[in-house]
Amino acid sequence: MAATSVASAADMAPRYTKAPPPVVEVWNWTGFYIGGNAGYSWGRGHSDVSYFNTATGLPIAPPAGSITSAGYDMDGAIAGGQIGYNWQSNNWVFGIEADAQWSDEKGRGVFRCAATGIGGPCLPGLTFLPPGVTGTSLAVDTHLEWFGTLRGRVGVLATPRVLFYGTGGLAYGSFKTTGTMAGVTPAGVAVVSVASNDDIRFGWTVGAGVEGKITNNWSAKLEYLYMDFDSFRAGSFSLAPASAIRADVDTRFHDHVLRVGLNYTFGGPVVAKY
Structure with missing residues (x-):
């Protein structure tokens, strides 16, 4: 009997336990995010100057040889941060984003109201x-000190981890305009x-960009923006009362921004069991 029991045990099939289902991470773009960025801007300013006699209030018709219009580059580094929210629907991602940027963009335009034989207007x-x-x-020195945008975003997922998107909306910025005006008084004294x-x-x-998931919470992006500011009165500069002349400066500015950024999306990873 003992020999029979041993032989029966040897003939029994081994027991197997079922392996647990694999856990697969699902790449999720929905949620609030915050991040930082840095890059460079290639800006272009254009200014027009109108001259006036401060004693009479009448406009001055600049004589031949005057310079009343000038374009100038305003290039510089930028850095800042962004915050936003994304909604994912299948392969589409919709969102809204706001950002604020420090800017080192500066440029200068030089103008002249020309003299005639005895001085002139x-x-x-x-x-x-x-x-x-x-x-x-x-x-005229123009400095874009800082700027920001408020934009919508619409994108499509090329893969679960890579998003291509377009964006557009409102832009705003702080412009500092400094005018250095030089002439002479009626007595011929420089002022x-x-x-x-x-x-x-x-x-x-x-603009447009591409963003890729590093992990479910972290992503990196490369983004291009075109910004346009309509013509605005940048300043009025005068030599009065030493000399009765004033110059009104109207400026238009557009900008090309290229920047890289890093975002953190709040919320834990999404997992699926199969």
Whole structure:
């Protein structure tokens, strides 16, 4: 009997336990996110200057040789942060994003209201032309100190981890305009005036980008934006009362922004069991 029991036990099939189902991470784009970015901007400013006689209030028709319009580059580094929310529906991702950026974009335009033989309207009250004087000059320095956007985003998933998107909406920024005006008094004495003006202006922006998941919470992006600010009064600069002349400066600005960013999406990973 003992021998029979041993033989029966040896003939029994081994027992197997069922393996647990694999846990697969599902890439999820829905949720609030916050992040930072850095990049570079290639901006372009264009300014037009109108001259006026401050004593009469009448406009001055600049003589031949005057410079009343100038374009100038405004390039510089940028850095900032963004916050937003995404909704994922199948392969589509919809969202809204706001960002704020520090900017080092600066540029200068140089203008001149030219003199005539005895001074002319650009040198009010002057009856002779001092040696070396070519008129009343104006240098305008423009600095985009910071800017921000509020945009919608619509994208499609090329893979569960890679999103291509388009974006557009509102742009706003703080422009500091400094004018350095130089001329002469009716007595022929050189005079210089420096003044600054700060203003927040509004415009619009459109762009596109690509964003990829590093983990379910972390993602990296590369983004391009075009920004356009309509013409605005950048400042009025005057030599009065030393010389009765004023220059009004109207500026238009557009910008090309290229930046990289890193986002953190709040919420835990989504898992599925099969």
